[in-house]
Amino acid sequence: MTSTPRARSQTTVPLWRDVRFLEIAAQVVVVVVIGLVVWFMVSNMISAMNQRNLGFGFSFLGRQAGFEISESPIAYSSRDTYGTAFLVGLLNTLFVSFLGIILATLLGLIVGVARLSPNWLVARIAAGYVEIIRNTPLLVQLVLIYFAVLLQLPSVSDSITIGEGFFLNQRGVYVPGPQVSGGFGIFIASIVIGIIGLIVANVVAGRREDAGKPSYRMRTIATAALFVLPVLGWFAAGGQPLTFDLPVKERFNFAGGLRLSPEFSALLFGLVLYTAAFIGEVVRGGIQAVRRGQLEAARALGFTEGQTLRLVIFPQALRIIVPPLTSQYLNLAKNSSLAIAVGYPDLFKVGQTMANQTGQPVPVLIMIMGTYLAISLFTSLLMNIYNRRVQVLER
Amino acid sequence: MTAESIRPPRTVIGPIAWLRENLFSGPISSIITIVLGALLVWVAIQVGQWALTEARWNVVSNNLRLFLIGQYPADQAWRLWAAMAVLSVLAGASAGVHGLASRMLAVTLSAIQLLLAVLMLFSPIGITAVAAYAFNAAIVWVAMVAGFRGLVPRRPLGWAWIVSLPLTFYLVSGFAGTPLESISSNVWGGLLLTVLLAVVGIVLSFPLGVILALGRRSELPVLRILSTGYIELIRGVPLVTILFMADIILPLFLPGEWRLDRIARAMGGITLFSAAYVAENVRGGLQAIPSGQIEAAHALGLGGVQTNRYIVLPQALRAVIPANVGLFISLLKDTTLVTIIGLLELLGISRAVLAQSDSFGASLEVYVFIAAVFFVLSYAMSQASYRLERALGVGTR
Numbered sequence: 108m109t110s111t112p113r114a115r116s117q118t119t120v121p122l123w124r125d126v127r128f129l130e131i132a133a134q135v136v137v138v139v140v141i142g143l144v145v146w147f148m149v150s151n152m153i154s155a156m157n158q159r160n161l162g163f164g165f166s167f168l169g170r171q172a173g174f175e176i177s178e179s180p181i182a183y184s185s186r187d188t189y190g191t192a193f194l195v196g197l198l199n200t201l202f203v204s205f206l207g208i209i210l211a212t213l214l215g216l217i218v219g220v221a222r223l224s225p226n227w228l229v230a231r232i233a234a235g236y237v238e239i240i241r242n243t244p245l246l247v248q249l250v251l252i253y254f255a256v257l258l259q260l261p262s263v264s265d266s267i268t269i270g271e272g273f274f275l276n277q278r279g280v281y282v283p284g285p286q287v288s289g290g291f292g293i294f295i296a297s298i299v300i301g302i303i304g305l306i307v308a309n310v311v312a313g314r315r316e317d318a319g320k321p322s323y324r325m326r327t328i329a330t331a332a333l334f335v336l337p338v339l340g341w342f343a344a345g346g347q348p349l350t351f352d353l354p355v356k357e358r359f360n361f362a363g364g365l366r367l368s369p370e371f372s373a374l375l376f377g378l379v380l381y382t383a384a385f386i387g388e389v390v391r392g393g394i395q396a397v398r399r400g401q402l403e404a405a406r407a408l409g410f411t412e413g414q415t416l417r418l419v420i421f422p423q424a425l426r427i428i429v430p431p432l433t434s435q436y437l438n439l440a441k442n443s444s445l446a447i448a449v450g451y452p453d454l455f456k457v458g459q460t461m462a463n464q465t466g467q468p469v470p471v472l473i474m475i476m477g478t479y480l481a482i483s484l485f486t487s488l489l490m491n492i493y494n495r496r497v498q499v500l501e502r
Numbered sequence: 503m504t505a506e507s508i509r510p511p512r513t514v515i516g517p518i519a520w521l522r523e524n525l526f527s528g529p530i531s532s533i534i535t536i537v538l539g540a541l542l543v544w545v546a547i548q549v550g551q552w553a554l555t556e557a558r559w560n561v562v563s564n565n566l567r568l569f570l571i572g573q574y575p576a577d578q579a580w581r582l583w584a585a586m587a588v589l590s591v592l593a594g595a596s597a598g599v600h601g602l603a604s605r606m607l608a609v610t611l612s613a614i615q616l617l618l619a620v621l622m623l624f625s626p627i628g629i630t631a632v633a634a635y636a637f638n639a640a641i642v643w644v645a646m647v648a649g650f651r652g653l654v655p656r657r658p659l660g661w662a663w664i665v666s667l668p669l670t671f672y673l674v675s676g677f678a679g680t681p682l683e684s685i686s687s688n689v690w691g692g693l694l695l696t697v698l699l700a701v702v703g704i705v706l707s708f709p710l711g712v713i714l715a716l717g718r719r720s721e722l723p724v725l726r727i728l729s730t731g732y733i734e735l736i737r738g739v740p741l742v743t744i745l746f747m748a749d750i751i752l753p754l755f756l757p758g759e760w761r762l763d764r765i766a767r768a769m770g771g772i773t774l775f776s777a778a779y780v781a782e783n784v785r786g787g788l789q790a791i792p793s794g795q796i797e798a799a800h801a802l803g804l805g806g807v808q809t810n811r812y813i814v815l816p817q818a819l820r821a822v823i824p825a826n827v828g829l830f831i832s833l834l835k836d837t838t839l840v841t842i843i844g845l846l847e848l849l850g851i852s853r854a855v856l857a858q859s860d861s862f863g864a865s866l867e868v869y870v871f872i873a874a875v876f877f878v879l880s881y882a883m884s885q886a887s888y889r890l891e892r893a894l895g896v897g898t899r
Contacts, residue, residue: 134724141728148755155754226531227524228538242880243873244835247849251873255866441740447842455742468750476739483738 152469159466165474167465168193174460176452178368189461196457197478203371203453204440204482207378211439212432214379215386222391233387240384246445248381253373253449263360272353274361280372283351284365290344297340301333370451374443382439389435393428394420425497433490437483444479454478561864562871565855566625569871570618572691572846581682582694583634585673586615587641588666594642595659598649605646606886612642617878667705674698687765691846693875695765699837699847703772704830710773711780712819716810718781719788729781736778741839745771749843768840776833783825787818827887831880838876848872 122128156163168190175185179195180202221233240248258277261267266276274281308329312322354364367375397420405415446453458475462468526532562569571579590611597608619635622628648654674690676682690698717729736744748771749764756762762770791814799809841850852868855861861868 130722134722137724137728151757152754155758225524225527226534228535228542232538232542238881239877242831242877242884244838244849244876246838246841247869247873247876250849251866251869255869259863259866444740444742445839445842447742455740455746459746462750468746469754472743472747472751476735476743479740479743480735480738 161466163467163469165470167461167467167470170465172461172464174464176457177450178371178452189465192457192461193454193474196452196454199452199457200440200443200446200454201482203375203378203446203451204443207375207382207439207443208436210375210379211382211386211435214383215435216390218383218387219390219394222387223394237384237387240381241388245377245381245442246448249373249377249445249449252377253369257369257373266356266361272351272364274354274356277369278360278366279369280367281354281361281364282367283353284363286350286352288344288347288350291349293344294337294340294349297336297343301329301336304336305329305333368451370446370449373449374446374451374453377445378439378442381442382435385435385438386432389428389431390424392431393424396427397423422497429490429494429497433487433494436486436490440482440486441479557867558861558864559867561855561861561867563621563625565858565861566621567627568851568855569692569848569875571694572851573689574691574694575685575689578676578683578685579631580634581673581676583631583638585670586635586638588670588673590615590638590642591645592659592663592666594645595649595654596663597642598646598651599654599656599659606889608642608646610882610886612639614878614882615639615642687763690765692851693848695845695847696834696837699765699769699772699840700830700834702769703776703833703837706769706773707776707780707833708826710777712784712815714777714781715784715788718785733778733781736775737782741772741775741836742842744775745839745843747771748774764843764845768843768845772833772837772840775836776829779829779832780826783822783829784818786825787820787822788814790821791817824887824891827883827890831883831887834880834883835876848875 153163169188171186172189172192173185174192176183176192176195178199180198181191181195183191183195218233218236221229222237224230224233257279260275260277263276263278266274266281268274272281272283305326308325312325315322315325352363352365354361354366401419401423402415405419410419443453444455447456447459450456455475458471462471465471525535567576571582574582590608593604593608593611596604615635616639619632619639622632622635645654672682674685674694675687676684678684714729714733717725718733720726720729745768748767752762752767752770795813795817796809799813804812837847838849840847841853844850846854849872852872856865856868
C-alpha cells in the first residue's frame with residue numbers, strides 16, 4: 108500500500124520535471140559546453156601555431172638554450188639545454204623560498220610575541236611594522252628595496268661595513284661564506300644520528316610509559332647525546348669541518364666570502380619582511396586564542412614565565428597557528444615569482460625567457476604552472492603531516 | 503600589623519603610573535624601552551631630515567597628473583570628475599538612507615577626494631581640478647543629509663546604482679560617434695587604472711566566486727569536481743602566471759580577428775584569479791550555516807534554488823563580509839602586478855616618470871609616494887572592515 112503511490116508518482120512525473128533527469132541533463136550540458144569551449148580554444152591555438160610554422164610540443168627542451176642566467180646553484184652556461192635552464196630557474200625558486208620561509212618564520216615569531224609584549228613601546232613598534240607592511244603592495248616594497256636602496260648603495264671602494272665580514276655595496280651584500288672541508292660529512296652525520304636517536308628514544312619511552320614500564324630517562328640521555336655527538340663528530344672530522352671565510356676588501360673588488368647579488372638580496376629581504384608581518388599576525392592570533400584560564404592555571408601551579416610559554420601556551424597555540432601558517436608559506440613560495448621585477452632568475456623569469464625565445468608559450472606555461480602546483484601541493488602535504496602531529500599532542 | 507608598617511600605595515592612575523606599568527615595569531623592560539626609544543628617535547630624525555630637506559618631492563608633484571590618470575587626455579579630465587561626482591552623490595545618498603557599510607564608503611570617498619584636491623594644490627594640474635574634487639568631496643555630505651531627511655526614495659536609488667555602472671564607464675571611456683569621443687584604454691594609466699582594475703575585479707569576482715562556492719558544495723559530481731579543480735588549480739599558482747596567460751596565451755586561444763584589448767585581458771585575469779579566493783571564503787560561510795536552517799527551508803516547501811536564494815546565501819554572505827574585504831585589499835595591492843605585463847598603472851607609470859632626465863635618482867621619493875597612496879587606500883578599507891565586523895557582530899551572535 109505504501110509503495111504503490113510512490114511507484115505511480117515515478118511513472119506519472121513527466122521527464123522535464125523529474126529531478127534525477129534534470130540533474131543528469133544539467134551535468135551533461137555543462138560538460139558539453141566546457142568541452143566545446145576547450146575544443147574551440149585548442150583548435151584556434153593549433154591553427155595559430157601552424158601559421159607560424161611552430162609545432163606544439165616539448166621537444167624544444169633538448170635544444171640549446173643560448174641565453175645566460177645571472178646566478179645558478181648548478182653549473183650552467185648558454186650552451187646547455189632549455190631543460191637545464193628550467194631546472195636552474197626551479198632551483199633558484201626553491202632556494203629563495205626555503206631560505207625565505209625559515210627567516211620569515213623566525214622574524215614573524217618575534218613580531219607576533221612583540222605585539223603582545225607588556226612593554227607598550229615594543230608592542231606599538233611591532234604593530235606599526237605590521238600595519239605598514241600589510242597595507243602596501245609587496246611589489247612596491249620589492250622595487251623600493253631594489254631600485255631605491257640596494258642599487259643606490261656606494262661603489263665597491265666606499266662599501267658600507269657592518270661589523271666584521273659584512274659589507275654592502277652596489278654589487279651586492281658580502282657575508283662570511285661557509286667553507287666545507289672533507290670531514291664535513293662526518294660532522295653532519297653525527298648531528299643526524301643524534302636527531303634520529305632522540306626521535307627513537309621519544310617513541311620508545313612513550314610506548315614504555317603507556318605500558319606502565321620504566322623509561323629509564325631515555326629522553327634525557329638522548330637529549331644529552333644530541334649535544335655530545337656533534338662535539339665528538341667535530342673532533343672526529345679533524346677539528347674544523349666548517350669554517351667561515353670572511354670577505355676581504357681588495358683594490359677593485361672583494362676576495363673570498365659569499366656574495367649575495369642585489370637581485371637575490373632584494374627578493375629575499377622583501378619576501379621575508381612581507382611574510383613576517385603576516386606570520387606575526389598569525390602567531391598573535393594563535394597565542395591570544397589560548398584561553399586565559401590556561402595561563403592562570405599554569406601560574407597557580409608555579410610555572411615560571413618561560414615554562415608557561417613553552418609548555419602551556421605554545422603547544423596549544425600551535426594547533427591554531429599551523430593551518431594559516433601553511434597558507435603563508437604557500438604565499439611566500441608563490442610570491443617569489445615577483446622575482447621578475449628585480450631581475451632574479453627564478454622559475455617564472457627563466458620560463459618567460461624560454462617562452463619568448465622558443466615561441467612556445469603554451470607548453471612553457473604548462474610547465475611553470477605545473478611546477479608551482481607541485482610545490483604548493485608538496486608544501487601543504489608536509490604541513491598537513493606536521494599539523495596532524497601537533498594535533499595528536501593535544502590531551 | 504601596625505599602622506607604621508603599611509606603606510602608602512603607589513600611584514595606580516595618572517601618567518606616572520602608566521609609564522611605570524607600561525614602559526618601566528622592570529629592569530629589562532626599562533633597558534629595552536630606553537634602547538628602542540633612542541633608536542626610534544634616531545630613525546625619526548634621519549627620516550625627517552631626508553623627507554624635509556633632501557627629498558625632491560617636486561618630482562612627484564610635477565608629475566602628479568601622470569600618477570593620477572596616466573596619458574588620459576588632460577582636456578577630457580572633466581569626464582573623470584563627472585564620473586566621480588555621480589559616484590559621490592550615490593554613495594552619499596545611500597549613506598543617508600541605509601547607513602553602516604555605505605556610510606563608510608561615502609566617508610572614505612569624500613576623504614580621498616579631499617586628499618586628492620589638497621595634493622593637486624601643490625602641483626601644476628590647475629585650480630579647476632582642485633575645485634572639482636573639493637566639490638565632489640562636499641556633495642557626498644549634501645547627498646547624505648538629503649538621504650537622512652528622507653528626500654531620497656529608496657527604490658530608485660537601487661536602480662540608480664545599477665545605471666551608474668555603465669554611465670561611469672561611458673564617461674571614462676566614451677564611445678565613437680557619440681558626444682563623448684572614445685578614449686582608447688591604451689592611455690588609461692596611473693591611479694585611474696589601478697582603481698578601475700580593482701573595482702572591476704571586485705565587482706566581477708564576487709558573483710563568480712559565489713557560483714564556484716555553490717558548485718563546490720553541490721551534490722552533482724560534475725559541478726563539484728569542476729569547481730573544486732578550478733579553485734585548487736588557481737590557488738596553487740601565482741597571479742603573474744595567470745596574467746601571463748591572459749596577456750600571451752589568451753590571444754592564441756581566440757580566433758585572430760577577435761581583438762580583446764590588453765586592459766580587458768588583465769581585468770579578466772585578475773577576476774578569474776580572485777574568484778577562486780572569494781569562493782573559498784564563501785564556502786567557509788556556507789559551512790557555518792547550521793543544517794537545521796536548510797532542513798527548515800525544505801520543510802517549508804522551498805526548492806533548492808529558493809533555499810539558497812532566501813535562506814543560505816543571505817546568512818552566509820553576511821558572515822564572510824569582513825573576510826572578503828580583506829581579500830579585496832589584497833586584490834587592490836595585487837593590481838600592481840599588471841606592470842609586469844607592461845600596463846602603466848600607478849607602479850608602472852613610475853617607470854615612465856623615473857625615465858625622465860630631471861627625475862633621475864629620485865626613485866626613493868617616487869616609490870615612497872606610491873607606497874603611501876596604497877597605504878591610505880588599504881588602511882581605509884581595513885578600518886572600514888574592522889568597524890563593519892563589529893557592527894555586524896560576526897562571531898558574537
